[in-house]
Amino acid sequence: MDASVVHELFTDDGRALLASLPPYEEKNVVMLTTRLRAAGHSPELVAAALTQSRLQARAVDKFGDAAAAMFFTPDALEQATRAPIARLHAQRFLDAGASLVIDGGCGIGSDAVGLARAGLDVIGVEADPETAALAAQNLASFPGSRVVTGRVEDVAASLDQAGAAWWFDPARRTPGVADIRGRTKRTFSLAALTPTWDLIQHVAAAAPAAGAKLSPSLAHHDVPSGCEVEFVSYAGDVVEASVWWGAAVRDVGRTATIVRPRPGGSRSSGDRVPPDVLHVIEADFNGIDAAPASRASLGPYFYEADKALTRSGLVGALLDATGGHEFTPGHGYVTADALVDIGLLGRAYRVLDSVPLHEKTLRAYLRERAVGRLTIKKRDVDVDADALRRSLKLKGSNALTVVLVTLDGERLALVVEPL
Template structure:
């Protein structure tokens, strides 16, 4: 999706064609394209409209029904904040008392849409000209939203007292950057804004090391349906007093959060009847001990992010498994165990072990019609195999 394709769609004919298309069907796209060309539409317009229709269908995952009226670029869609997450960002600024927010590095406008949806004024700045044009289309319904094509670091922000930054986090070769100091704009620019503004937020990679967290910020890791999507750094009035690290878990069942406001001590112990695998956001935030306390459990090992408990306790912060058997790890003993039970399909989960699951699966020479799930991990320092049965995620009821 290049600038010419977007320009083609923004003509009266182009927009009318795009809006007239049926829901995207990958299998019927080629036939539909041929039909539209036979009807007299220019090939470049047909190509642009069908590409945009495909992107809109993919965009539903992040933007729900709003995607049907938006424009996308492939890179813009990939990097855009999911609307439920953007709504959480916007709520922080509203709670902080902001009335107008600078969205610096606005991309296709996802966060700016959420801010405008809360009736906050928005100055959205994007340095890529095509992406800025797409953001302008996506923000067309909100008169209080202004899009500027420019560099966030040199844009005159006037007397604005709130800003949200979504720095570019890839190198020119496409490699992901985990260090926010190497982003564009870099973390140093965000810190300069935080020193003068009342409320500042920075979206960064969820893999950010804890030692890079700036002093005085609240770091929040967010997962959506089990996928850790970001870490947000919040400063000033956008940060909550007493919270340094937190994890927010969003799913169809709702939202759950755990913070480091209280730091319990969790100790390792024997394997109980259940094992809990904390959500990735909880692990990234370093808050596994809070899950152990919540389920009245203990750690399998001091350095491993698995929790065990003697009874089932519902929590949206972890996936629960019933433990059926535990034995020391050994290739021969594991192979025998699986062969005796006719296991031909095996799910392997691991943490705290150098075993490669794909290589192990080949070595096990699985045969049979049955299936099993195992966890390879350390239990009080010993390499162990836990044979487990996955239970329904919390919120679906107590397992039978």
């Protein structure tokens, strides 16, 4: 987006144009474009306003009602931290005694806004001038916060202040390389981060408190000594791995943080309905090592661990809660004899049946029960779920859920119902 057009959006006329737009619908874009140009608005401003309207509609999922007053770019929105998780980041810094946080790589300011709302002063650093301008607008209502345009590598020394904490959300996309949907291609390599992983570690280690938001695929062995790595899930999906240094560390080692929207709320509830949150730490559950599941231990209940537990290697919390046995260590599928309330640790199911995972056998089983809709869950069985579903040639009005597991060397389909 051209810098002059970005700044035109911030004028009274630009804001009025944005405010005048109806709720975004793709089917209305051509008609709106024609009408707005006929009203005298430049083609560039119309395109920019409609782009913002589209992005604001998408952003409701992460920011709730606050999205309507924020500015975005497509890549920055995708990497932006959800408002409920940004609040958790802010609480870390508050607990660490921070009053000023330097946000190195702030993007459009999603975390910076969360920090500022919590009462912290924020200095955002963003290399891209247009994105920095959007971040500055998103932070404009917080007098103690500002945005500096530049690379962290170039401005870190001049910005660092005694007692300042640091937060990093390094760019994880490769400039100039697009995926099949036209978005900048995502990278999962620590070596490809901007600012660099080496610089992040150097600055963070010297700060009184620091944190860095990294990919959920972060390997456990890449976590620096003495730090805490926190794998965070939201509504069942692992969305980040945050590494914490200094006073921001609560428990050295691995932590699983499970964030779940409350019943009656939604993924888009934003600030209106705070989610439920559970922290599971390595020191409490890493040593739990129940015997693997076997035919003899196959129970009437099945538990699916939240993915934050599996990524952090802390499925032991679910084993401890259920007294159960895991089918394949580390994958989070557990069988147990008792039905217990596991809270946020995962989801419980009743086991109705088990069927050998042979195509003909399973097809006959499903046809006998007129199953036309089949949900297939799997984590450790190398089967293409979509191809399997097609091969079963489902017919009927009933629905079933099956979980593919390996038990005593045999692949099974557990027929389950959620509880």
